[in-house]
Amino acid sequence: PPPALPNVEEDLIPPENFAIVAPGVYRSGFPMRKNFPFMETLRLKTILTLVLEEYPEANLKWCQDQDIQFMQFGIPGNKEPFDNIPEEVICAALVQILDKRNHPLLIHCNKGKHRTGCLVGCIRRIQSWSLTSIFDEYRRFSNPKSRAVDQQFIDLFQLSKVWEQVLSTEG
Amino acid sequence: PPPALPNVEEDLIPPENFAIVAPGVYRSGFPMRKNFPFMETLRLKTILTLVLEEYPEANLKWCQDQDIQFMQFGIPGNKEPFDNIPEEVICAALVQILDKRNHPLLIHCNKGKHRTGCLVGCIRRIQSWSLTSIFDEYRRFSNPKSRAVDQQFIDLFQLSKVWEQVLSTEG
Numbered sequence: 426p427p428p429a430l431p432n433v434e435e436d437l438i439p440p441e442n443f444a445i446v447a448p449g450v451y452r453s454g455f456p457m458r459k460n461f462p463f464m465e466t467l468r469l470k471t472i473l474t475l476v477l478e479e480y481p482e483a484n485l486k487w488c489q490d491q492d493i494q495f496m497q498f499g500i501p502g503n504k505e506p507f508d509n510i511p512e513e514v515i516c517a518a519l520v521q522i523l524d525k526r527n528h529p530l531l532i533h534c535n536k537g538k539h540r541t542g543c544l545v546g547c548i549r550r551i552q553s554w555s556l557t558s559i560f561d562e563y564r565r566f567s568n569p570k571s572r573a574v575d576q577q578f579i580d581l582f583q584l585s586k587v588w589e590q591v592l593s594t595e596g
Numbered sequence: 597p598p599p600a601l602p603n604v605e606e607d608l609i610p611p612e613n614f615a616i617v618a619p620g621v622y623r624s625g626f627p628m629r630k631n632f633p634f635m636e637t638l639r640l641k642t643i644l645t646l647v648l649e650e651y652p653e654a655n656l657k658w659c660q661d662q663d664i665q666f667m668q669f670g671i672p673g674n675k676e677p678f679d680n681i682p683e684e685v686i687c688a689a690l691v692q693i694l695d696k697r698n699h700p701l702l703i704h705c706n707k708g709k710h711r712t713g714c715l716v717g718c719i720r721r722i723q724s725w726s727l728t729s730i731f732d733e734y735r736r737f738s739n740p741k742s743r744a745v746d747q748q749f750i751d752l753f754q755l756s757k758v759w760e761q762v763l764s765t766e767g
Contacts (some may be wrong), residue, residue, distance in 0.1 A: 553608050554610065556607070
């Protein structure tokens with residue numbers, strides 16, 4: 426007879442808006458305790474957050490227990506009116522994401538829609554995706570609240586700054 | 597001075613609703629000629645389609661040129677009224693998706709929303725995701741046209757049938 430069916434663990438709960446961006450790069454909303462069992466299956470090496478506020482003690486402790494390095498590139502999450510998204514913060518985050526020694530890596534903000542959407546849009550720029558395809562993906566995550574300021578940021582973002590930092594000698 | 601900036605190829609255009617489901621497993625809408633350059637970056641081994649109609653000659657030729665095996669598990673794409681999604685077809689497709697010798701593999705239907713959404717929902721069942729998380733992902737791709745019949749199919753799908761086929765001796 427065939428071996429027994431694999432035992433079904435209790436349900437694993439990915440964080441809100443979880444998805445795979447690229448091999449070794451994940452995105453989501455803010456991880457909560459109930460998401461920890463699922464996140465352990467990812468064998469993360471790095472958590473990169475875009476939230477500005479102080480990180481919750483429970484999450485920091487979990488990172489230490491899991492031997493996961495914690496990186497914070499804080500960006501204000503406020504909505505319109507038009508406020509500029511700090512280009513140098515996104516650039517610094519991209520440099521860490523491009524460094525495979527930090528993979529597997531999870532990018533998250535609060536909902537996993539806007540700040541994370543901006544950063545992933547810049548990753549797609551680096552991957553030479555067409556702008557239309559980048560915006561389709563951005564809207565899929567940010568619907569129904571897509572923001573023109575985010576899409577404009579992705580469109581105007583200068584990749585040369587990222588390469589300069591990645592290639593800079595004192596790197 | 598740092599080496600020259602990497603040359604920026606013309607834009608790569610992923611097929612509509614393209615995403616990574618799991619390492620080596622992708623999903624999308626129907627690939628078109630303009631998507632071929634992007635798809636070549638995936639180094640696919642298998643294309644698994646859920647469309648019922650005859651596959652376009654140009655796409656078949658491209659598969660042959662790329663040495664990609666072509667699998668068709670046709671499912672009618674019609675909408676309500678309630679029609680049952682053929683469980684044994686989804687089951688047969690899952691058996692091929694679970695076989696890593698077929699990876700990297702692209703799953704597609706027409707829009708990459710409903711039939712593909714059902715199949716990916718069953719993959720998440722196999723990965724023990726909670727139903728809420730499975731439906732969140734399903735809706736993110738099928739919005740604004742999410743279908744209760746798809747979500748019910750995912751909920752009621754019996755994994756034991758897949759395991760029986762995978763483990764069956766004459767496999």
